[in-house]
Amino acid sequence: MQVFNVQGMSCGHCVNAITQAVQARDPAAEVQVDLGAKTVQVQSSLPTDAVVEAIKEEGYEVSPA
Numbered sequence: 001m002q003v004f005n006v007q008g009m010s011c012g013h014c015v016n017a018i019t020q021a022v023q024a025r026d027p028a029a030e031v032q033v034d035l036g037a038k039t040v041q042v043q044s045s046l047p048t049d050a051v052v053e054a055i056k057e058e059g060y061e062v063s064p065a
Helices: 013-027 048-057
Strands: 002-007 030-034 037-043 063-065
Touching: 002 048, 013 030, 013 037, 048 063
Parallel strands: none
Antiparallel strands: 002 037, 002 063, 030 037
């Protein structure tokens, strides 16, 4: 399980955008977004860098937690 701090998330659209961005790179990835805590948990075989890049491409500021 990888955990990331993500700034700029505020709504369901953000949750969908991040989930779809990660799953576009790994369709089997499990993504859990906590808007209140501003964290994203990802269960995936993708390396951390690839997950960070996918989220950044959606316009969010992200760092491993």
